[in-house]
Amino acid sequence: MKLLCNTLHYRSEVIRLNNYTLRNTKKTGEKKKEKSKITLLEYSEKDFQEKKLQAGDDYLAFKDSPNVVWINIDGIQQAEVIEKIGSSFGLHHLIIEDILNTGHRPKMEDFCEFVYVTLKVLSFDSSNRIVSEQISLVLGQHYVLSFQEREAEIFNPVKDRIRNGLGRLRSTGADYLFYALLDLIVDNYFTVLEKLGEKIEILEEKLVTNPTPATLKSIQELRTGMLFLFKSVWPLREIINGLGRGNCALIKESTGIYLRDVYDHTIQVIDTVETYREVITGMLDIYLSSINNRISEVMKVLTMIATIFIPLTFIVGVYGMNFKYMPELESRWGYPVIWLIMIAIGVLMGFYFKKKKWL
Amino acid sequence: MKLLCNTLHYRSEVIRLNNYTLRNTKKTGEKKKEKSKITLLEYSEKDFQEKKLQAGDDYLAFKDSPNVVWINIDGIQQAEVIEKIGSSFGLHHLIIEDILNTGHRPKMEDFCEFVYVTLKVLSFDSSNRIVSEQISLVLGQHYVLSFQEREAEIFNPVKDRIRNGLGRLRSTGADYLFYALLDLIVDNYFTVLEKLGEKIEILEEKLVTNPTPATLKSIQELRTGMLFLFKSVWPLREIINGLGRGNCALIKESTGIYLRDVYDHTIQVIDTVETYREVITGMLDIYLSSINNRISEVMKVLTMIATIFIPLTFIVGVYGMNFKYMPELESRWGYPVIWLIMIAIGVLMGFYFKKKKWL
């Protein structure tokens, strides 16, 4: 439920798009308003510079730089900064609102002049629950803007490759950078899947050895988590497809094959999620049947005990009666004979249960 | 079932579209016929006027006003008023019937000259059940008509924004007003979802602590409610899509992006509803297995008691027999030895249950 509440909670930020500032201000009371950290990476095949930008800097200049410009913003609490950057790069005010509000479903908007994509990055919090962060990416002719909810290290591999001039990054355009970031995000899902896969394995182990109601709860949590993951990944198919079909040539043809590659990975994530969901359904079946099995086992024990001893108790009851004339009681061999009879009954019952495969 | 009955009940008003007046008259006996309350908001970038209109006013004049005209009608019991307004604005008589009959599925009709949209607004009644009201919107070149089943405050935020000249509303056309109203209605679904989400959380709590048949009933009610919500929201996708594709230019291109925004929110509502439905299904599974678990627990107690005491009762029965020759009975240590034996049996049983994890 926590997950779902988050969804709603996110949304409650969204409810009135026109007064998000108010909302965010209110939230500031809860979380300390973190300052956005703005990093610029500007590079061409030969040049490369990296610097921290301030809220007050002039962003307009970057828009038309001949080099590839990547501005990464960590932390979106400072709405005024985001707004300033957004308007410098000519983003529609609805897009700026989308960046500021973190409850969005992954989506893509193609404005020809630039493409806007918003995605979810998933991770596990300290109590091992999935949490999601929103990442917004804007791709223009020569620039990429990336907005992260919190400072995170997900983009570090690409930063390193730019700094070191490794791979094709430095020699290609903004669209390849854009692809590289997308690729990192999709790779992130595989990491999450791997952890979920481990959880599934642990649960499977528990299911076999000692299924308890807590196991059921874990299975259900896993199911909800998987659903959450699915909802985050599913829209990606269309987004990446849409990027490939975009008719405004922001994505060059040579980058197309890389997008197709990311697309293949996305499909694979979706495939694996679907497989996991089926496996979890199977685990539910096993859990439910294991309860029934246990009932069946308990019943067998009860029935064996009762079936053996109730008749015997009846017999000893008979000879506990106080009738004056009970010839057996007088007999010298009455007592041992009764024992023999009772042992015989017990042994016969044993054979009966053997035959019924209860033992 | 209440919900479903409403659906049918609504429909029964619809059954003969050609004699709805008759029907509505008949219903007047049941509910006091409320007078429709008609409000006019006329504005341009500079001017603004708001006034209450009467049934007898001349509506034809408003149709060709150079300003944006918004006529909001609260209460649709007075069929003759609706008909008068409808014919002044050139609405087809089937559309007028659709406005008057509240059992419709959300739909959109594009007449080029105007667009007709009917939607559901959901709320909770006093006994916490979802009830739905129909809202019909008509968008013309320069006017918007809105028909509400009852006087409601859902449109107040937009009214305030017009009155105060805040935001873009005053400087844009009727299509932006139309969008703003749609947006309010979709936001309404989020409020409903939030309440349903709380209900789900409360039920989850109950499921864990003390599941009763009443819990099951609540889960089922929630499921039906969710289905109802789903049926209200699902057609919206196509409606808003259709509005965007409309080829008669009632919706200007600049408003297109706002429609897309509403569309995204609709998708998000649908997504959340689907997630909730899966969660509810999971709750059903937990409920059912919790009953089985309880049976299993009860069985264990019974079996432990029986397994320990039935054999012991047999033993004491043995020494309650009245055979003449039972050497144990004569022995000085017979009684304490029997006690020792029985205690030993009890302790062994305890270990057995420990091993079986029943304790």
Next chain:
Amino acid sequence: MKLLCNTLHYRSEVIRLNNYTLRNTKKTGEKKKEKSKITLLEYSEKDFQEKKLQAGDDYLAFKDSPNVVWINIDGIQQAEVIEKIGSSFGLHHLIIEDILNTGHRPKMEDFCEFVYVTLKVLSFDSSNRIVSEQISLVLGQHYVLSFQEREAEIFNPVKDRIRNGLGRLRSTGADYLFYALLDLIVDNYFTVLEKLGEKIEILEEKLVTNPTPATLKSIQELRTGMLFLFKSVWPLREIINGLGRGNCALIKESTGIYLRDVYDHTIQVIDTVETYREVITGMLDIYLSSINNRISEVMKVLTMIATIFIPLTFIVGVYGMNFKYMPELESRWGYPVIWLIMIAIGVLMGFYFKKKKWL
């Protein structure tokens, strides 16, 4: 199963389309062959005449009447009459066979010169089961033919409106009449739905108060009935859609909006049927869990009785033993102390059950 058998039974009439006369003759032995009742309504804006026609009349003349001609045939046992009328109006012999055989799935065939539609009308028989009748409609340029399996009153409202010259019927063409008949048939489904809705409510009541295996049977019957209804209504969507798209101008544009209205109603019927099906599925879940609940309740009673009395019985058994040396037996207070001990055990058990929420 009755329903399904009907389907098959209908079909068995259809199996060899080429020798249906034979088949129908054979069936005559079973049901008395009823004479077809043929009614003509011919009208224009000013004129109106109604008369009963005979099998021997000349139907060719009606085909080219300048007025709107509606020929309604009640009862299709007289194959030769249907064939005569059919060939007078130029119907393909396969269409005539379709009219004569009542096992068809709803469908539409557009021959440009005329449109053929076959539909199901549902009603409840004396033992409250759904039965279906086939109605075939043929729309030509100026005429409508309607074939009903049995004499039925479903079309009476339209007949009355023509007779009295009420509404738009007299002033419009054959296509509007065709629409009016379709509309009556779709309205018929709402009536059936209303009854099914009542049945569902009654069953829900029973489910809560006293669920028996008979309740389960009723639920399953309802489910089958709903499936049957669904199969009757589902093809209507495409049929009405197809009528709207027909490119031979039999349906005038002005009638298009009315067809769209019927279409909306059809969608609403389908929607409601789907909702009902989900509700019925929920009822099944409640039923199944109520059985388990009952088992759980019974188990609790048994376990309480056993848990209290089995240990007590053991105790009294102990003092029923006949050992020579049992010091307690000699004691003056043995008997009352044992009673106190047993009462204490009983009370403790009571508290235990209270804690376990079994009481």
Next chain:
Amino acid sequence: MKLLCNTLHYRSEVIRLNNYTLRNTKKTGEKKKEKSKITLLEYSEKDFQEKKLQAGDDYLAFKDSPNVVWINIDGIQQAEVIEKIGSSFGLHHLIIEDILNTGHRPKMEDFCEFVYVTLKVLSFDSSNRIVSEQISLVLGQHYVLSFQEREAEIFNPVKDRIRNGLGRLRSTGADYLFYALLDLIVDNYFTVLEKLGEKIEILEEKLVTNPTPATLKSIQELRTGMLFLFKSVWPLREIINGLGRGNCALIKESTGIYLRDVYDHTIQVIDTVETYREVITGMLDIYLSSINNRISEVMKVLTMIATIFIPLTFIVGVYGMNFKYMPELESRWGYPVIWLIMIAIGVLMGFYFKKKKWL
């Protein structure tokens, strides 16, 4: 499983298409290689001849006969015959392989010069299981070839109609003959459905009177059978659709309406199969709940017996104790009073069970 094994078994013939002769030879060891029986029917509106052909005859002549030529081959074990006929009529060698191997899914191939269709005909074997045979049809400009796995009588009605010159067959072309054969095959499915419907009814009867594990097995077998039927019929939709759209004019327009008729019947078969599958699912639910019900019934009996007698046994146990000082034992009325108390307890229990609706 038998059914599935068949599927695989069929396939194992198919595995290497290039060495089917080998395979078939190997199979000859198992089944006696039956000689193919080849029948020719050649007719025009006026002429008609029928004769048995031999493997050695010259088939090339028939291809360009001015009359309609129908060659029916019963038995496909003699691969060399099929190959000879196939190459005479210019069939691609893959098609010949398809004819020879009986494990194919129904499919259609349009070669413009001729159309190839392969279908399944279902029947019940001696132990009442569904078995399927493959029928391949080839339609050319003036000829139809039909290949049956075994000699069967399914085409007899058409043969009779040709012989007797009844109906339209003699006056129409090869495409109408082709339709007539398809129609017979689809009619065959109705026969199978009818038998399955009877089986369902018998099982429903059993479910109500005396459900046993054998009933469950029958239900599952029926479900598998239905699946098998579904898989045989489902591809027919596209096949017949494809025939209608074929752009090489092998199917004349006048035959189009007949194909549409077969199409309607196919849809009806599919519809009925789907309905049956839902009914069978419902039967499973009833079966499962009937087991639970039985457990519930058994539990009630046990609990009643235990609840009445366990306390009574305790009471008699009390007065079986051997305490020296038990005043009740001395009393003259002790015994009858205890009886009264015990009877009172029994009667009260009776009322309790009545109230709980266990009796």
Next chain:
Amino acid sequence: MKLLCNTLHYRSEVIRLNNYTLRNTKKTGEKKKEKSKITLLEYSEKDFQEKKLQAGDDYLAFKDSPNVVWINIDGIQQAEVIEKIGSSFGLHHLIIEDILNTGHRPKMEDFCEFVYVTLKVLSFDSSNRIVSEQISLVLGQHYVLSFQEREAEIFNPVKDRIRNGLGRLRSTGADYLFYALLDLIVDNYFTVLEKLGEKIEILEEKLVTNPTPATLKSIQELRTGMLFLFKSVWPLREIINGLGRGNCALIKESTGIYLRDVYDHTIQVIDTVETYREVITGMLDIYLSSINNRISEVMKVLTMIATIFIPLTFIVGVYGMNFKYMPELESRWGYPVIWLIMIAIGVLMGFYFKKKKWL
């Protein structure tokens, strides 16, 4: 879970496409790096040569050979060899990465100059679990490259046919060779299906004779395996479809019909997998109900024993009471009469159980 882990494991190789060499090197520690075995088959209608190639050979020459060139690489651990061959034939570096990384979903990429297809070949490992290997195929104008994860014999039949000049292979182009390889791979699925079918049969047998929790586990494993198979086969539909539609004429029209044949087989595999999945679902139902049945059986035994002996034990308890005045005890016939009464009760109970069908 093993299967799923494999998926993840494979993927973990894929995670960073840009540093696969690193990864593979790391893996080398685990598995001994096997040398790739490269085989060349070059043939035309008349000529044929086969030789082993070395990593250092010049591959460029083969690209433009006038004959059909087939280079088969067994073992892809030697990344540098694959890279060399790949670049000689002008493969995009992403394709080379795809070949090297074995975690891919089956897919097809059409580069006009060549077509790249990657597929899974399934087999059973020593502990009878499904394992999958990746096979990559590249089809150029006159050449086919095939990359296998391990040395395997799957392509031997085609090699033999080329060597012996049997069939059409030698006289046709590279596209026919490509088809022949695809065909072998699809045939491989039938073999796997056959084995799975046998497993299903064995499990069905077990289900009937002695269902244990181990049976359930096997069913679930089978279900996961089937899912795995499904995921491997499903994408093949689109791949083969895509090959047929390819607009760069690599696949000649004459080969089209063969592709359609492979397509039909693929559909058949998918069909059978779906059937198996339904059968497995049915087995789950049978398993679950068999547990309930067993509970029901055990309950019956318990209830019969209890119902017969508890009342009898009560009776003997009555006459074990020590009341001074119990006239029955004094009577000469008390004891035998009590026996008669008890036998009568037992017999009556027997009849009761007979009537209830518990015996």
